[in-house]
Amino acid sequence: MVDPSINERGGRVDKLQLIAIAGLMFLGAMFVLSATAAHQPDDLPWYDEMWIRQIIWYALGSGAAVASCIISYHQLARWSLIIYWGMIVCLVAVLIPHIGSTHGWGARRWIDLGPFQFQPSEFAKLAFILALANFLSRPVDELRIPAIFWKGIGLMMLPFALIMKEPDLGSALVLFPTGLVMMFVAGTPKRYLLKLVGGIAILCVLFVADVIFAPRALQIPIHEYQRQRLLVYFGASFADKNSTPEQKAEARRLQEKSSYQGKQALISVGSGGFWGKGWRQGQQTALSFLPAGAAHNDFIFSVIAEEEGFVGSTIVLTLYAVILFSGLRIAGQARDRLGKLVAVGAVTLLFSHVFINIGMNIRIVPVTGIPLPLLSYGGSSVLCSLIALGLMQNVYIHRKGY
């Protein structure tokens, strides 16, 4: 599968991808600074400033990425099931009060480790990629056996269900495209996949229709905020048809409130225009229209888009494109199916994050709490993104098995 001419080009690592990664980390530090500078207390020590901490996370993440390159992905794959089940235990643990922390938000997503918190759902995605790649790297013929197919689905559904329980809809949903693409690339028969995708699509439509149109009593029990986000995205009214005017007014107020973040993100992005307002000149964060708690993580893209305009957005998209396509090239150059699947899994995972996150900033997808790889502030997200990229490089480095 490997073209000899590529080997001749040599190189221990994929340099182009590294340059793009460095570029994104640079942007990340710059704009975490821009997003947080206006709201940090004056007496905050320098090492506690968000952008410094982000740089520290980049350093730690780079270390983790290098570490994940040292051992060949074959070795890692051998441990994948153990890692996978370890993460499942963590995902269960996070649901138990006193272990899982809510951070004041509605969802129980974090495990408190004293000085910092750890978000197992992020790492679970990596463990899932490794485990599924390992599982799918068996001979293609075996993939035709329905039992194997369903086992693969089970491997995906277990973390999905646990993450949904937290609840963290966004993180749970990215498992689907990742798993499906890996199965597809591995060579799972198309009819299985088509049936699966069709089934999921029908379920999604039924689910959304239920949330929007069904009376309260017949609705699938989901969290109120999730229901509201969906209603906001589809532009449906919060109020029941036969509610009183007061209830309708209350519903409208609520709707305003829940559509607020998305609306403000859209105003940030749109008001940036073509050239943007300049670094640290964005008004939306300085004036707190973009909530200070979200601007530097889930909505970092709207900060960049406001300050650097369409030009900045294009630069960000280009950097991601470089990373994703070089990731796919690595997949193509991998010496075996395991390497290819690991690389494809990592690419799909990153792509899903990028698409959902940027998409929610411009209202293509509903607002979900999902970080933008490498740009959003947050240790778990930065570490996972860098480890995922490390895995790609691992595949690249070990493409010559001899």
Place this chain on the structure above:
Amino acid sequence: MLILDELKRNDAQLRLVAAMVALGLFVLLAGLWWVQVVSARKYQSHLETQAYRTVRVPAERGKILDREGRVLAENAPSYNLNLYLDDLGSDFRKEYAHLRPVKIVTNSPPFWKFWSRAKKVTKQRARLDSDQVDALAWQARYNVASKIASELSSDMGEPLKVDPADFKRHYATERAMSYPLLEDLDPAEIARFEEHYSSGLPVDLEMESQRVYPYGTTAAHLLGFVRKDDSSIEGEEAFFDYRLPDWRGVLGIEGGYDSYLHGHAGVESVLVNNLGYRQTANVWSAPEPGENVVLTLDLDVQRAAEQSLLAHRGPNSRAAIVVMNARNGDVLAMVSSPLINPIYNSNSPAYLADEKLKPQLNRATQQNYAPGSIFKPIVGLAALEAGLDPNALVDNPGYVYVGRRHITDLAEPGQYDLKKAIVHSSNTYFITIGLRTGIDKIVRMAEKFHFGERTGLTTRQETRGIFPSLKEVNSSDWHDGDSANICIGQGAMAVTPLQMAVAYSAIANGGTVFWPRLVERIEPQDPSTGETSTDYPSGLVRDRLGVSQHSLNVLHDAMLAETVEGTGQAAQVPGLKICGKTGTAEVMNEHNVRIDRTTWFASYAPYENPKYAVVVMVESGTFGGPTCAPIAHDIYEELLKKDPTIANVAKN
């Protein structure tokens, strides 16, 4: 492309994945193009509407000056002690955290957290629903504001209170503006505040402009008044988020010339954050100050007239005085009594509403009065022009019959010529010659004086008076009795003191009826701006009587005799020859029963070359001679003092 070339060689699945990634990124790029390039303007305006508030900054109101440049109305700063809400955000949050109910939970940490810093007893914030959160946040804000107010109270030495309803309204509607804790500080309070200012509280003094009238009630009716009104005037931006206090003239000069006095408000834009607190402000357009209005009024004459009225008739007299330059129609004084404070709100509502005093009325222009005998010279003029021999005698038996109606004459019985009839104000004489002349001619004469028409003041305080038209007097409803009433200034006619001043000026100046002029010019407040002032032409002729000088001379002589030997003697001023006519009109109720008297003295001087017309009207006086003439006397004294050229040279 390098990357895509690589992919071409690889398998179909990877190619499909690459295509989907490319498609996804393209969708994002297209979406961003749509949002950031195509719809950028829409979102920029969204941003502006949510982040900018416009504030209307009023212009400095123009002054009102008398003809010699003395200030009758101007602006003075008043200071408010204001609380800056934008500096209180963190205090609000702290107070909120402090107020928020806390649950104390005792639990032992799980064994695997032995290393953690978890305490056994933890405080947990109680869960609140959104209404409770709102109520608590409001309580926190109010606590912070009233705490600052009470801290200031000790500094200022007086209790300061924050009214919850007012504070709530301000917070809801004017959050980007500072909140006034104490309004209109006196100098002692300002000094105390400056002394204690180091306390570091987010408060400061803010200036607000107030209208002041240095001469108090002087000419108050003419000046009119202003009221707080911050709405946009024509030609200004109509929509503002906030408006600073401004004044709008309602009546009088303040009202009629408001468009000049008012200037143009400026626009300030305030950048606010998501909570609506002020961040920065900058001026988009500076306010253009209003223009000064220079009146034709002479403050000295005005005050002399007011003081004389006060001295002779007391503060509750219902009276009016008009002093006019007979040669050009300039109004030199216009007095209405009872006095009113031009700062409208300092008048007690009971006083303003007093049915009898009606202090809000400008009696010089706004009320109809029967002129009584002071109308007789006009009847005489009509008769003279119709060929009356002024020396022809009319027999006065002490009464006159018109049809079957008996009208008594207060002048004693005897033979009367025109001069004697004016001096003794004979009803019989004027009814006789009036009826002989014919009501048509009297009406035509009155039309030239423009009785029953407005004099064109812009003070929004004018009534037109009443006078029958030719059509009315020729109708079958009109009887000789009605004509007889007109001949003695009663019945179906009414005038304002200003109309009488215009009429007597016309008799005095040889027959020119002027438009009365109140405003000499409009000039820029700051002459250095190079803006030009607008002059209102003096001596604007409204009509010419077209009467012979001979007829007028007859009247001059008769009216001079009135003040020399007749009922108007009290008006005499040594060294000045005054022509005048007293009048006492009866005020009838609907049953034709006399309920009151309107007393008049209408006059002009000097006899030789008349320059000033003075009309004094007092309601409920005794007679024109004793009631009104002494007031005219004081005014002529002042006029003589101011303008010695009118003195009788022959006598001195």
